[in-house]
Amino acid sequence: MMRYIKIDPDNPEIDAIRQAAHVIRTGGIIAYPTDTLYGFGFDLNNENAFKRLTEIKGTDTQKPLSVLINCHAQAEWLFGSFNELEKACFNKLMPGKITLLFPRRIPAPIYLLNQFEKIGLRYPLSKICDLLITELGYPISSTSVNLTGRSNLKNAEEIRDTFGDQIDLILDAGPVKSLLGSTVLDCSTFPPQLIREGEIDAEQISNILGTPVKLPVKKFMILFVCSGNICRSPMAEGILKRILSKTKYKDIVEVKSAGTLKIVNAPAAPEAIEVASQYDIPLSKHRSRALNKRLVSRADLIFCLAFNHLNYINKYFPEYKNKVFLLRQWHEKKLLANPSIADPIGHKGDFFKKIFNQIYIEIMRVLPEIFKLLRTFAKQVENRNIKK
Numbered sequence: 001m002m003r004y005i006k007i008d009p010d011n012p013e014i015d016a017i018r019q020a021a022h023v024i025r026t027g028g029i030i031a032y033p034t035d036t037l038y039g040f041g042f043d044l045n046n047e048n049a050f051k052r053l054t055e056i057k058g059t060d061t062q063k064p065l066s067v068l069i070n071c072h073a074q075a076e077w078l079f080g081s082f083n084e085l086e087k088a089c090f091n092k093l094m095p096g097k098i099t100l101l102f103p104r105r106i107p108a109p110i111y112l113l114n115q116f117e118k119i120g121l122r123y124p125l126s127k128i129c130d131l132l133i134t135e136l137g138y139p140i141s142s143t144s145v146n147l148t149g150r151s152n153l154k155n156a157e158e159i160r161d162t163f164g165d166q167i168d169l170i171l172d173a174g175p176v177k178s179l180l181g182s183t184v185l186d187c188s189t190f191p192p193q194l195i196r197e198g199e200i201d202a203e204q205i206s207n208i209l210g211t212p213v214k215l216p217v218k219k220f221m222i223l224f225v226c227s228g229n230i231c232r233s234p235m236a237e238g239i240l241k242r243i244l245s246k247t248k249y250k251d252i253v254e255v256k257s258a259g260t261l262k263i264v265n266a267p268a269a270p271e272a273i274e275v276a277s278q279y280d281i282p283l284s285k286h287r288s289r290a291l292n293k294r295l296v297s298r299a300d301l302i303f304c305l306a307f308n309h310l311n312y313i314n315k316y317f318p319e320y321k322n323k324v325f326l327l328r329q330w331h332e333k334k335l336l337a338n339p340s341i342a343d344p345i346g347h348k349g350d351f352f353k354k355i356f357n358q359i360y361i362e363i364m365r366v367l368p369e370i371f372k373l374l375r376t377f378a379k380q381v382e383n384r385n386i387k388k
Helices: 016-026 049-055 070-078 083-091 111-115 128-136 156-166 202-209 232-244 268-276 293-298 309-315 316-325 350-386
Strands: 004-005 030-033 037-042 064-066 098-103 118-122 169-172 183-186 191-197 220-226 254-257 301-304 324-326
Touching: 004 016, 016 030, 016 128, 016 169, 030 156, 037 049, 049 316, 064 316, 070 083, 070 098, 070 118, 083 098, 083 202, 111 324, 156 169, 183 301, 220 232, 220 293, 220 309, 220 350, 232 268, 232 350, 268 350, 301 309, 309 324, 316 324
Parallel strands: 004 169, 030 169, 064 118, 098 183, 220 254, 220 301, 301 324
Antiparallel strands: 030 037, 098 118, 183 191
16 A cells, blocks of 8 residues: 655655655655656666556656766766766756766666666755665666656645555655756767756756757657547557658657547557557557647647547647647548548457558548648758758
8 A cells, every 4th residue: 555754855854764765675666756846766676666667657668767866976886987078067967957868888786777878867956865865875766757758747646646556655745846847968979968858948058068058859740639549549650650660751750649538558459459560560568648738739730530539629729729630631622521530449350450441541641741741840950950
């Protein structure tokens, strides 16, 4: 059963810190406050705890980990000595509301980190974090408390409602002040590359370092929307991803999918996985994502698989209706009597195959129009780079 402990962020009770450290030592997972968001903490030397966390979050096990430290020596202990540029980045930016990515040069003393070429380091301005690491005697994980690809959670109540007894303890220091999270900066190149802008923006980092940072390359996002994000939209996402992966646009476009029913972290329907695999489209690792404002605002083109999905977005996100379309109706010369694609859930494999083929045909129909948008986008990216 999940335990819940209130803690004062300015004057943390040592007993609460010791209880949290005990949970981590014995293979458990905690949620604890940092100087930005709440983080998931576990023993990085415990493979079972790592696998459990990836299942809870729906995270790919190949995604680099973020590690919480509380001193310079721990950083070099993890991946090797800094070069002069890395040392300057660390000394000027740490501690603070930022995650720094450094290349790993030596076999990491924490074996889970050896599968990654880069290690993300968090050195927060937090008494709770400092005491927790000191009590443990070694770094812990610092991945944000949310479902992968979903919105960040602002307080212990949301964490408890989302994860329930899947985690072992929550250190509740009250609501976070911002949901932006830490800024992520890749220090393996010079100038450093901004990966994600959070609490600290690019201009602030540039001013601190005394040099401009490289900004992230914006990609053209195409979003497919259905009900549960376990059948139609994952199949559509997989089809278009496979097609675009063989084109010159593969590096400037990303394809995602989401559902209006707010089903999170559920696998794709077995029938969808089976029919997609026949076309070498892997859906076995897919996990459902709930549609939210961040996804809708970020997307450049949104395809709904049925009328109810279009109506949902127009109702809850009306400011974005100009980029939301029914897949079957988009650039169709005649008005279709029924432009929706049927939901195959509850049907047998043959019906899933019929729906898969229908989605494939529609994507191939609109592909020339997608290419037109991507050509325009590519020129805009090129012009921005020239101006720089």
